[in-house]
Amino acid sequence: MSDSLPPVLRTARLALRPFASTDAGDLLRIFADPEVVRYWSNGAWTDIAQAEAMIAETQQAYRDGGLYRYAIALLDTDQLIGICNLRGFFEQNRRCELGYALARDHWGRGYAAEALEALLGHAFHELDMNRIEADIDPRNGASARLLEKLGFRREGYMPERWIVHGEKADTAFYGLLKSYWNERERSRSSVHATG
Numbered sequence: 001m002s003d004s005l006p007p008v009l010r011t012a013r014l015a016l017r018p019f020a021s022t023d024a025g026d027l028l029r030i031f032a033d034p035e036v037v038r039y040w041s042n043g044a045w046t047d048i049a050q051a052e053a054m055i056a057e058t059q060q061a062y063r064d065g066g067l068y069r070y071a072i073a074l075l076d077t078d079q080l081i082g083i084c085n086l087r088g089f090f091e092q093n094r095r096c097e098l099g100y101a102l103a104r105d106h107w108g109r110g111y112a113a114e115a116l117e118a119l120l121g122h123a124f125h126e127l128d129m130n131r132i133e134a135d136i137d138p139r140n141g142a143s144a145r146l147l148e149k150l151g152f153r154r155e156g157y158m159p160e161r162w163i164v165h166g167e168k169a170d171t172a173f174y175g176l177l178k179s180y181w182n183e184r185e186r187s188r189s190s191v192h193a194t195g
C-alpha cells in the first residue's frame with residue numbers, strides 16, 4: 001500500500017485518481033462550502049493553504065501508507081468534484097474506514113455511489129480488506145442512504161461521540177463485510193444474466 005501512487009480507477013463518468021498540486025482550487029471550493037462540512041468536525045475552509053496542506057498530506061501518504069485518498073474527477077474534463085478515502089488501516093484484521101465528500105453542485109446525480117462502488121471493489125479485491133467501516137452523523141440522510149445503497153449495514157449508535165461546530169453530535173456506525181459485497185456482486189450478476 002505504500003511507496004506508490006494508487007492506480008487510477010475509471011467508472012462510466014468518473015476517474016478516481018491520485019491528487020495533483022493543481023487540484024488545490026477545486027478542493028478549496030468543495031470544503032469552503034458550509035453545507036459540505038455541516039457534519040464534519042472541522043469548519044469550512046477559508047484559505048488555499050488548507051487545500052495545499054491536504055494535497056501535501058495525501059502525497060506524503062502515497063509514499064508512507066496509512067491513508068489511501070483519491071480525487072474524484074469528471075472523466076471528460078478531469079475536474080476534481082470530490083474526494084474519497086480509506087484510512088485507519090488495521091492490517092491484521094484487514095479493516096479500514098471510509099470517508100467521502102462531493103462538491104455541492106454535483107450532489108444528487110449518483111456520482112458518490114458510482115465513485116464508492118469503484119473504491120470499495122478495489123478495497124475488497126485488490127487491497128484485500130475484509131471489513132470497511134463508516135461513522136456518520138445520523139442526521140446526514142444523504143450519507144446514510146448512500147451507505148445503505150452500497151450494502152453497508154447499520155451496526156450501532158453512539159450518542160454525543162463528537163462535538164461538531166460546538167454542538168454535541170451522535171454517531172451512526174455502519175459496516176460492510178467482504179461477504180456482503182461478494183453476495184451483492186453475485187446477485188447483481190445473476191440479475192444481469194437473467195435480465
Ligand SMILES: CC(C)(COP(=O)(O)OP(=O)(O)OC[C@H]1O[C@@H](n2cnc3c(N)ncnc32)[C@H](O)[C@@H]1OP(=O)(O)O)[C@@H](O)C(=O)NCCC(=O)NCCS
Nearest residue numbers: 036100101102107108109110111112113141142143145146
Ligand atoms: C454524502 C454525499 C457524498 C452524497 O452525495 P450524493 O450526490 O447525494 O450521492 P448520490 O447521488 O450517489 O446519492 C446517494 C443516495 O442518497 C439519496 N439522497 C441524496 N440526498 C438525500 C437526502 N438529503 N436525504 C436522504 N437521501 C438522500 C439519493 O437519492 C441516493 O439514493 P437513491 O439512488 O436511492 O435515490 C454528499 O451529500 C456530500 O458530499 N455531503 C457532504 C459531505 C459528507 O457529509 N460526507 C459524509 C461524511 S461521513
